[in-house]
Amino acid sequence: MCTAKTCFIIPPHILEALAKQGNISCKKALNDTKRILSERNEALNYLLLRTEAEKDGERFVYDSQGQYKQRVELSRTEDGEPSGDTVVNQAFETSGFVRDYFENTFGLNSINNMGMPVISNVHYGKAYNNAYWDGDEMTYGDGDGIEFKNFASAIDVVAHELTHGVTQFLANLEYEGQPGALNEHFSDVFATIVKQKYFNQSIEEADWLIGDSIVTPAFPGTAIRSLKEPGSANDFDRQPAHMDKYYNGPDDRYGVHINSGIPNRAFYLCCQEIGIEQASLIWYHTLKKLWRTSNFQDMVDIISDVTQKLASEGRVSDSAPAAVSQSFRSVGLETQLV
């Protein structure tokens, strides 16, 4: 089978179907295929960017100057002087902290493990209440100043966006429905982990909130999301904490920011049992095993398998497999592996 750009001996949809039925070699072939395609695309992108990036994972911060455009003015580089603009310096510092977390913890060489430049755009648009990852770089609005402020300054927002990049290169989870909710879940998980590292907090001290520092007192809530109590962060928070409240509608690309509350709650519960260090290792290795169309059940099956393997290698405690299973059972998800 051939598309305009790629040929496959076995079409990807057949590999995906076999992978879902538990065929490990098909999962591996599928993951390898995706990885090869991603690496090839990234290599092409990297060649285009090479004049800018001579070192691994170099940071570049651009100022959009209030326009809806990226890369308007280069304001800070890895070896350059600090900018006179606080937001530029904040984006530089927070993106470096997140990049270094992934490198120091998992040996990841920047976002794609190939030294991809870490590019941030700040001051995007007018009163723009958003931040996003576009496949190559991060973009942050200043917020409207009424309910939201300065998205680039928040370590959890930056970690969330940069993790979308990591997810893209490790699992390439599609951005819709359950794969999209898992994509959002991993971004919230590593946002929380990085935030706790950044503030040097224990899991007891942590608030488990996402986006608490970008909302103003006028905002009707304390944050955007809560991993501890999904659905409680603000008046608009529709996140369920259990599968029995699963959102089935079309909003938000079929609930990517809504249903992520379910695995988010499982992660929080798991951390209470085995600590955040072991949980982060388990979640990272699980992400590496997932594929584009993975759903919640795939996640539970894979994370069970990954945790068993890490426990057998002595990298997590013997109690971790039971803790992971119980955490997901508590939100209505059980492994189907025997």
Add this chain to the structure above:
Amino acid sequence: MKYKVIIDGGFTGIRRTYEGDVSLEKEELESLVSALKESHLPTKPPLNDGEQYRWILESGEDTIEAVFDEQNHPPTLRKFLDEIKAKQ
């Protein structure tokens, strides 16, 4: 002209709706209608945390509805949206 803009998705995941009634010069209205008629969903995968914009304009007996992603939201519509957001 009546307008309604629904912004969905984004990092916050909070749906926001802007609606009202404005009087526009003929050229300005034509420019908006033209931008809406160029509507098409992008062929690229959606941006992670990108917003989606649903526009509904009612002028006379005509109703035009269109959906845009972050990548293909026309500058004319962005400018109009910024103006109505600033007034609220």
